[in-house]
Amino acid sequence: MKIPKEGDFITIQSYKHDGSLHRTWRDTMVLKTNENSIIGVNDHTLVTESDGRRWVTREPAIVYFHKKFWFNIIAMIRENGVSYYCNLASPYTLDNEALKYIDYDLDIKVFADGEKKLLDVEEYERHKREMRYPADIDYILKENVKILVNWINEGKGPFSKKYVEIWYNRYQQLK
Numbered sequence: 001m002k003i004p005k006e007g008d009f010i011t012i013q014s015y016k017h018d019g020s021l022h023r024t025w026r027d028t029m030v031l032k033t034n035e036n037s038i039i040g041v042n043d044h045t046l047v048t049e050s051d052g053r054r055w056v057t058r059e060p061a062i063v064y065f066h067k068k069f070w071f072n073i074i075a076m077i078r079e080n081g082v083s084y085y086c087n088l089a090s091p092y093t094l095d096n097e098a099l100k101y102i103d104y105d106l107d108i109k110v111f112a113d114g115e116k117k118l119l120d121v122e123e124y125e126r127h128k129r130e131m132r133y134p135a136d137i138d139y140i141l142k143e144n145v146k147i148l149v150n151w152i153n154e155g156k157g158p159f160s161k162k163y164v165e166i167w168y169n170r171y172q173q174l175k
Contacts, residue, residue: 011098070144081112
């Protein structure tokens with residue numbers, strides 16, 4: 001697929017390990033692409049769940065996907081500050097249909113005050129058994145939790161205050 005350019009809109013699809021569609025975001029605006037990553041923004045974006053339920057995102061959110069790391073990051077811009085939702089997930093792929101990745105249940109939430117919380121550990125353990133996650137996937141995901149926590153603690157990449165400001169300003173210029 002042709003790499004999307006700044007200002008293009010793409011669809012994002014998350015899947016589960018068994019290949020079932022988990023969630024779809026329609027019309028994510030691309031802010032930057034390079035050979036390894038895509039930065040975009042969701043703002044009042046339509047989201048469709050696997051059961052058909054639909055909802056619209058409430059606030060602007062800068063999204064970060066990478067081809068080498070097993071996580072993606074959503075920086076939600078709220079009145080009380082920026083909070084983050086980080087999905088432990090496969091690196092993304094891109095085809096003519098959408099940006100796609102496998103969601104591996106584990107999430108890290110970072111609140112505007114800096115508090116961190118690892119979420120959905122029970123769901124991860126249940127799906128690991130039910131969907132038979134291979135041992136190497138389990139290892140990779142646990143190692144990427146460590147990398148992600150390190151990024152959070154160091155204010156690296158999307159966790160830098162400047163990052164959100166720069167990309168939100170770029171979005172404002174493009175819209």
